[in-house]
Amino acid sequence: MLELTLNQVSKHFSAKKAVNGISTRLTSGVYGLLGANGAGKTTLMRMICGILNPTSGEIQMNGQEISSMGEHYRDMLGYLPQDFGYYPDFSAEEFLWYVGSLKGLTLPAAKSKARELLRTVALSEVARKKIRTFSGGMKQRLGIAQAMLNDPRVLVLDEPTAGLDPKERVRFRNLIANLARDKIVILSTHIVSDVEYIADQILVMKQGGLLMTGTVEQLTTTMEGCVWSCHIPAREAEEWNARYCVSNLRHEGNQVELRIVSTVKPAHHALLVAPTLEDFYLHHFQDEQVAVTDEEKERA
C-alpha cells in the first residue's frame, strides 16, 4: 500500500507564493491536478519529485520524508516534465537506454524495457531514427515512455497530453488506466476532458492553494443549479457573451443556443441543464483563464 502525504507544503519564490500550504493524502490511483496556468501545478509536481525543496511543510512517502529517502524514492519515481528537451543526436532507443542508465538499469534490462515501451507508445518503427526528426506528439510519447522505464510506483506527468492528437490522447488515457493499478499517478493538465476520463480524484488548484478535491461527480454536483441553456437572437450573442460566463455557443439559423454558467437564472426562458466538469472549471477560473476545450486545443 502506497501513501504519499503532503503536509502544509508551501513554496515561495521571493515574494510570490507559488504553492501555499497544501495538505493532502494520496494512495494508489490516478489523480488529476486541474488549474489555470500559474496555479502552482508544476511547482507542486516538482516538489513531489524532489527537484524543488518546499519552503515549508513536508512530503512523505509511507511515513518517511522523501528528501531523506534519496535514491530509494527516486527508484520508485517516474517523471515527465512539462517543458523538457532531448539530446537531438540520440535515436529514440538510444535515448531510452540513456535514461535507463540514469535510472540504474543494466544495459540489457534497459534495452528490453525500451523495446517494450516503444511498442506501447507506438514508436517501434522509428526506434532508430534521430529524435530531432520527430514531431511534437512523437516526442511527447517518447517522454511518457522514459517516465515508465523503471516501472515507477509514483508516476508524475506534467501536461502529458500536450501535443498529442485526439487518437494519441485516447491511447494515452487507456495506457494510464492500465498502468494505474498499485501506483500513484499524478497528472496535471488544463484540458478538462483528459482528467474527466482518466482521474479517479481531481485536485483543483487555484492561486497556489487546493480549492477542492473530489471525484468528477462530487465536483460537478457542486455546480447543480448553476448551468443554464437558452436560445437568444444571434445579434445579441456578443452582448450575452460579455455579460455571462458562456461555456458553449451554437448557431441555429437566426438564433444561438447558449450554455451559461451562472448562480442566477440568466433569462426567464433559460432551462437548467446537467453540469459538466468544464462548467465547474469555467465557474472557478473564468477570471483567470478561459479553459482550453478539446476543440480549441485541436485547432491550435
Next chain:
Amino acid sequence: MLHRTQASRRTSFGQFYMTQLRFISWKVWAVQLLIVLGMGLLLHNSLQEQDRNVQVVMLTSIAAPLLVIAGIQTLTRSLSCRMLEIELTTRHLLEKLTLVRMSLLGMADLAGLMLLAVLLSAWMQLEVAVMLLYLLVPFNLTCLGCLWLLNRVRTPSCGYYCLTYGGLVALLQTVLTFNPSLWLFESSAIGLWQALLMLTAAGIAFEVRRVRKTCRSLETASRIPV
C-alpha cells in the same frame, strides 16, 4: 521478490561509470583524437625546420584549450538540451552524471596531453615532466575558467560562453607563440609554472566542489525561471 528482481537489474556505480562512455558522442572522441594527432604532426614538421624552439612548445600547448573546447558541449548539454528535470529525478543524479562526464573527458584530455608531452620530450631531448608542466598550465587555466562559468552562468547558452573563453585562451597562446617571452621557458621560471599549476589545480578543486552543490536542485542547476 520484486525488490530482489529489481536489484539484479540495477547497476553499481562502476557499471554506471562505464556505461556513460557510450553516451558521449563519438564525434567528441574523434575531434580530440584529431587535435592530438594534428598537433603531433605539426610538432614533427616544426622540429624538422628548427631545432629546440620555444615556439614549438607554445604551439603544442594550444592543444590544451582545444581539447577542453572539444568536450565542453558534453558538460553543458543537460542545460542546453533542457534535460535537467529528468536528470534530477533519476537514481544516478545530475551531480554524479556531471562528475562522471568530467572525469571521462578529463582523463581523455590528460592522456592526449601526456602523449604530446612524451613526443615533445623525445624530439627535443627535454624532461617529460617539464613538457607536461607547459601543457598542463594552459589546460588547467581553461578548465578553471570553464568551470567558473559553468557554476555561474546556468543558462542554455553556458556552453557558448565556455567555447568563447576557451577560444580566447587559444588565441592568446597563438599570439604568444609568435611573440614568445623567452624568459618564461628558462629553467629559473620553472618555479613560476609549478606555482601556477598548483594554484589552478586548487581553483579547479574548489569549482568542482561547487559543481556538486550547483547540480543538486533545479533552483541552483538552472537560472531559467522555475
